[in-house]
Amino acid sequence: MSDIEDKKNSLIEKMGSEIITLAHGSGGKAMQKLIDQVILGFFGQPNQGPLEDQAIFDLSAYPNHSIALTTDSYVVTPLQFPGSSIGHLAVNGTVNDISVSGAIPLYLTCGLILEEGLLFKELIEVIADMAEAAEQAKVKIVTGDTKVVDRGSCDKLFINTAGVGVVNNSLNIRIPNIEVGDKVIINGDIGDHGVAILAARGELDLQTTITSDCQPLNGLIQTLLAEGIPIKAMRDVTRGGLATVLNEYAQGVNLGVLIQEAQIPMKTEVRGVCEVLGLDPLYLANEGKLAAVVPAEYADKAVEIMSKHPAGQNSCIVAEIVEDHAGRVVMQSDFGGKRVVDMLVGEQLPRIC
Incomplete structure (x- = not known):
């Protein structure tokens, strides 16, 4: 059993049946207890000294790099779902947003919005999951904030995380680099996260063994770069699914994207x-997938490298950049027909991240 699991079980046994009250956001003793026992119990750094309202860190070990910064908020329901949780998601989602620029994520912030009446047990589980995800992604959670709102003002728990990383100045991973003939590679199966959330909500009595694909992608991306793969553009495939990312590529350079359904x-x-629910899997959310654009001559090598990495099993070429149907994504069906794959209109499934 890991140290994080030991801490989680010990805290749940000690205070799991208690609930969050408005006093835990008042700045007084109750809030100090929450910070000291729960948050610092998982995120505290050795020899960090007195707590300040900001974190200061040294980037001198990264000459010829620029700073990469991102932020995201997480409101998924339920808090725990097959294979993952809002805690894992809050870390991995922000790590991945940083990483798809080619940057190395280093530090995260953690902002918590807690609803009065939330069980300490639920909060402890989420914080432990964040600590576990940060350890896996090799990043540190270095500063944060906690607010408590009246019962009914939010749905149990919302999280905001900001991420800081460094990106080598020699890299230029941007959509305008895309050219005709380039290939789009994805690092595995699509739709797992969306289906896992749908099943966890229990509204449709859906029986499935699918678990969320939530995972950090920084290791996979840095492996590709270290092996000399010239990535032209890259996005993590989240809300709106693969279809949304491919449309961003097509519209960004006014070229066509051709998908082969069989691929x-x-x-x-x-x-x-x-098929049962009438959903299009191309629009389903993912939380551990990326779509990278590489020159055609590097595509097979990139797939081979990705397939050997734990985060890249079942990687494959999923689309090609073409001159036809400029600004649009078109899918070639298994039966020979074609259809336009447009941007998602509305929301297939809300609050999936």
């Missing part, structure tokens, strides 16, 4: 759920 990696169970 789309997807679990049979995910496909079945989509």
Whole structure:
């Protein structure tokens, strides 16, 4: 059992049945207890000294690098779902937003919005998951904030995380680099996260073994770069699914994107759920997938490298950049027909991250 798991179980046994009150956001003794026992219990750094309202860190070990900065908020419901949780998501989502620029994520902030009446047990589980995810992604959570709102003002727990990283000045991973003939590679099956959330909500009595694909992508990306793969553009595939990312590429350079339906990696169970519920898997959310654009001559090598990494199993070429149908994504079906894959209109499934 890991140190994080030991801490979690010990705290749940000690205070899990208590609830969050408005006093825990008042700045007084109750808030200090929450910070000292729960938050610092997982995020505290050795020899960090007195707490300040900001974190100061040294980037001198990264000459010829620029700072990369991102922020995101997480409101997924339920807080725990098959294979992951809002805690894992709050760390991995921000790590991945930093990483797809080619940057190395280093530090995160953690802002918590807690609803009065939230069980300490639920909070402890989420904080422990954040600590576990940060350890896996090799980043540090260095500063944060906690607010408590009246019962009914939020749904149990919302999290905001900001991420700081460094990116080598020699890198230029941007959509304008995309050219005709380039290939788009994805690092595995699509739709797992969306189906896992749908099943966890229990509204449709959906029986499935699918778990969320939530994972950090920084290790996979740095492996590709270290192996000399010239990544032209890259996005993490989250809300709006693969279809949204491919449309961003097509519209960003006014070129076409051609998908071969047979090449789309997807679990049979995910496909079945989509058929039953009338969902299009190309729009389903993911939380551990990226779509990287590389020159055609590097595509097979990139797939080979990615497939050997734990975060890249079942990687494949999923699309090609073409001159036809400029600014649009078109899918070639298994039966020979074609259809336009447009941007998502509305929301297939709200609050998935």
